[in-house]
Amino acid sequence: MxxxxxxxxxxxxxxxxxxxxxxxxxxxxxxxxxxxxxxxxxxxxxxxxxxxxxxxxxxxxxxxxxxxxxxxxxxxxxxxxxxxxxxxxxxxxxxxxxxxxxxxxxxxxxxxxxxxxxxxxxxxxxTWFMQNFYEQRHLTSIKAEHTLYSATGDGKVGFIDALDIARAAVSALTSDKVMNRDFILTGPQALSYADVAAALSQALGKKISHTNLTISELSKRLQHNGLDENYAQILAAMDGEIMSGAEDRTTGGVNSLTGVNPGSLEAFIHRELHRWGV
Ligand SMILES: NC(=O)c1ccc[n+]([C@@H]2O[C@H](COP(=O)([O-])OP(=O)(O)OC[C@H]3O[C@@H](n4cnc5c(N)ncnc54)[C@H](OP(=O)(O)O)[C@@H]3O)[C@@H](O)[C@H]2O)c1
CATH class of the missing domain: 3.40.50.720 (NAD(P)-binding Rossmann-like Domain)
Known part of the structure; x- marks a missing residue:
């Protein structure tokens, strides 16, 4: 070790x-x-x-x-x-x-x-971190406009809690086993942005919606928020990948590394409620 x-x-x-x-x-x-x-x-x-x-x-x-x-x-x-x-x-x-x-x-x-x-x-x-929802652009739009912006349509993501990534990393860093492989890590459920908005609405006690944009609209919005054009286009295009189903999966990666199943979005929101000012 x-x-x-x-x-x-x-x-x-x-x-x-x-x-x-x-x-x-x-x-x-x-x-x-x-x-x-x-x-x-x-x-x-x-x-x-x-x-x-x-x-x-x-x-x-x-x-x-x-x-x-x-x-x-x-x-x-x-x-x-x-x-x-x-x-x-x-x-x-x-x-x-x-x-x-x-x-x-x-x-x-x-x-x-x-x-x-x-x-x-x-x-x-x-895959995409649950923590993104209490940071930067998502936090700002949740607080100011009660909405989440994306260009993901009905596409789903197996959102993961960074705590589960950290547990997996500790196992990878300290295990006696030599693994020499990659692990795709997801949370326990593939969810759309509308599903996330519904979970936030329930926990925060106010209606949070999902506003779906085109990839080009999202790119412009990200640039308006201060990202450079190239980075904004890359991020917006990643939403397009989600819309076409690229992240619609769950894996056993966290359990393989830690022996424990990953935490749910509801548990994450409950633990981090103060981040949204509740
Ligand atoms: N957010 C997501 O949904 C997501 C999903 C999948 C993968 N990822 C990947 O996860 C990684 C981390 O992203 P994050 O948003 O979670 O960032 P983060 O780990 O919260 O912050 C970035 C860290 O990188 C360090 N850093 C940045 N530039 C550096 C430099 N030039 N030299 C040394 N250290 C530097 C900073 O350390 P100091 O300021 O202390 O130097 C900071 O601690 C990225 O590679 C991202 O692509 C993110």
Whole structure:
């Protein structure tokens, strides 16, 4: 079982929860961050190869959250993973996405590299996070307009709680077993955005609707909210994939890694009610 765990993205949605679970289980870990403030945080930036050697000192297991400020993961991330390998990192656990096979752009490139180079590896491929509904654009429209915008039509997603991804990651980082495979991770139910709006309405005690847009309307809306044109088009097109059924599935991935079934949307909303000001 690898020791000396380093969490990139350790202050993000999954990384924070992974740290809490590792502490509960008695594993030591460090957080790799661009803005270290405490003793268990090391300075790390995917754009700064000069910092990597020191950051990977004594690391045996590495949790990889790719940078969110570039999509060129082949050029940016892989050289740093080469350094990690040279420094003796044994196990690599990548947070990828259900829509990205090995060989696909972005995390798909890292996935391919792990298969070819990593002594031990796991690729976690979660679908869309339940946490998105209490952040940024969805939170804003739920609060201000009592609606969820998407271009997903009646398409369904097996929305997953980031806590289940974190549990799966802890198992992948600490298990005695060498897995060397990917896992598609979903929640227990495939749900449409209208289903999510209905669950939110029930829990928040007020009517929340789903407003369906065309892909082009959603792209314009995202740009209006501050995203650049390219990123807005990519995100809007992903809704089109959902509409055509690409995410309409549930898998046993979480249970395979943790031995426990993933939590429901209702349980997630109940736990996080304060996020919507209730
Ligand atoms: N949200 C979803 O529904 C969803 C679904 C499937 C897959 N994913 C994937 O999950 C991953 C994480 O997404 P998220 O939205 O949950 O983000 P997040 O983990 O909450 O936040 C991003 C993290 O990345 C770190 N980071 C960003 N740029 C960095 C850089 N240049 N160097 C070092 N660290 C950097 C930040 O750390 P510091 O600021 O501390 O440096 C931050 O902790 C992404 O790859 C995303 O594609 C998301």
């Amino acid at each position: 690898p020791n000396n765990i380093l969490l990139t993205g350790g202050k993000g949605k999954t990384g924070t929860l992974i740290g809490e679970l590792l502490t509960q289980k008695g594993f030591a870990y460090q957080i790799a961050t661009r803005h270290p403030v405490s003793d268990n945080e090391v300075t790390f930036d995917w754009m700064r190869p000069d910092l990597a050697d020191a950051a990977f000192n004594n690391v045996k297991a590495l949790y990889i959250v790719a940078p969110t400020n570039t999509s060129d993961h082949g050029t940016v991330v892989l050289p740093l993973l080469e350094i990690a390998l040279r420094k003796g990192v044994q196990r690599f656990v990548l947070l990828s996405a259900s829509s990205l096979e090995a060989g696909a752009p972005m995390m798909g490139k890292i996935h391919t590299w792990l298969v070819a180079n990593a002594p031990e590896w796991v690729v976690l491929r979660p």
